[in-house]
Amino acid sequence: MTDAPLSYPGDVSPDAWSGVHRGPLRAGEWVRLVDGKGRKHNFELIEGKRFFSNKGHLEHDELIGREEGFTVTSSAGGEYLVFRPLLSEFVVSMPRGAAVVYPKDSAQIVAMADIFPGAHVVEAGVGSGALTCSLLRAVGPHGRVSSYERREEFADVARRNVTQFFGGDHPAWTLTLGDLAEELPASGERCDRIILDMLAPWDCLDAAADALLPGGIVCAYVATTTQLSKFVEAVRVHGGFTEPTPWESLVRDWHVEGLAVRPGHKMIGHTAFLVTARRMAPGQRAPLKKRRPAPGAYGPDYTGPRPPGVPDTPADD
Numbered sequence: 001m002t003d004a005p006l007s008y009p010g011d012v013s014p015d016a017w018s019g020v021h022r023g024p025l026r027a028g029e030w031v032r033l034v035d036g037k038g039r040k041h042n043f044e045l046i047e048g049k050r051f052f053s054n055k056g057h058l059e060h061d062e063l064i065g066r067e068e069g070f071t072v073t074s075s076a077g078g079e080y081l082v083f084r085p086l087l088s089e090f091v092v093s094m095p096r097g098a099a100v101v102y103p104k105d106s107a108q109i110v111a112m113a114d115i116f117p118g119a120h121v122v123e124a125g126v127g128s129g130a131l132t133c134s135l136l137r138a139v140g141p142h143g144r145v146s147s148y149e150r151r152e153e154f155a156d157v158a159r160r161n162v163t164q165f166f167g168g169d170h171p172a173w174t175l176t177l178g179d180l181a182e183e184l185p186a187s188g189e190r191c192d193r194i195i196l197d198m199l200a201p202w203d204c205l206d207a208a209a210d211a212l213l214p215g216g217i218v219c220a221y222v223a224t225t226t227q228l229s230k231f232v233e234a235v236r237v238h239g240g241f242t243e244p245t246p247w248e249s250l251v252r253d254w255h256v257e258g259l260a261v262r263p264g265h266k267m268i269g270h271t272a273f274l275v276t277a278r279r280m281a282p283g284q285r286a287p288l289k290k291r292r293p294a295p296g297a298y299g300p301d302y303t304g305p306r307p308p309g310v311p312d313t314p315a316d317d
């Protein structure tokens with residue numbers, strides 16, 4: 001280990017639109033201070049300004065010009081760890097209009113909906129813009145993310161958050177105010193991936209199917225089992241998609257200390273369910289499921305959409 005001054009390859013290229021900087025902290029950048037109890041404070045560095053906490057104050061000028069990854073002590077003896085916020089930290093601390101897609105789920109969406117550099121991705125609703133940031137990171141400046149949001153106040157929050165994270169207007173992003181089910185068909189856009197994070201994604205399924213290119217992926221993020229059921233059955237009934245894949249992810253932290261190695265007490269349990277399905281080519285249908293539905297699955301109490309091949313009355317098993 002050496003404390004010799006670091007030599008940097010320079011800042012990350014602004015053309016990458018990563019939202020990340022290297023090198024000494026500069027005025028105008030956001031930093032994240034974490035105290036001994038894990039409390040977080042995010043603020044923009046402004047020359048001559050002071051940061052106040054229950055442990056006194058700190059001059060922003062003490063932070064500007066230093067390499068991130070250091071500890072500072074405030075006027076009343078509070079110790080703070082100083083780093084630039086990561087994307088996963090930014091989205092859970094930024095101002096919110098609607099509930100955000102949590103980082104564990106954004107990661108699943110980017111991986112399992114196969115968001116690639118250069119992709120054209122459509123998403124609705126934009127909410128607070130959390131998922132938008134991950135999508136823009138993944139498609140890069142040569143891709144395209146077209147976001148739709150029907151509530152103007154949420155669109156405004158998202159615009160501020162996304163612009164703050166990337167430090168300007170990301171060239172791959174467009175935000176349209178309105179309902180995806182109406183605006184997407186009107187736009188004539190065709191796309192590789194569509195992400196639906198809203199209460200009623202089945203209402204947008206026809207628009208999504210018409211816009212998706214063959215082989216494209218629709219991905220829905222829904223909070224409840226009733227939404228999950230309705231969306232999966234709606235995809236089956238539509239017929240222009242492969243059999244949908246539903247899942248959720250649970251993330252458990254671990255306590256690792258000497259001989260005490262055990263699951264942690266806090267866990268990111270249920271946030272929402274994810275469903276993906278691939279768009280078939282025009283006029284093509286995926287083979288029907290070979291397995292018979294579980295007994296009672298579509299019995300007299302089932303009132304949702306009935307997939308092709310499932311009789312109106314339940315089979316007598």
Ligand SMILES: C[S@@+](CC[C@H](N)C(=O)[O-])C[C@H]1O[C@@H](n2cnc3c(N)ncnc32)[C@H](O)[C@@H]1O
Binds near residue numbers: 150200
């Ligand atoms: C849970 S929030 C989305 C959160 C967002 N994905 C994020 O990570 O910050 C759901 C949003 O969908 C919007 N919405 C619902 N149905 C919509 C539709 N058909 N078209 C466009 N936006 C819609 C709502 O107004 C709301 O802002």
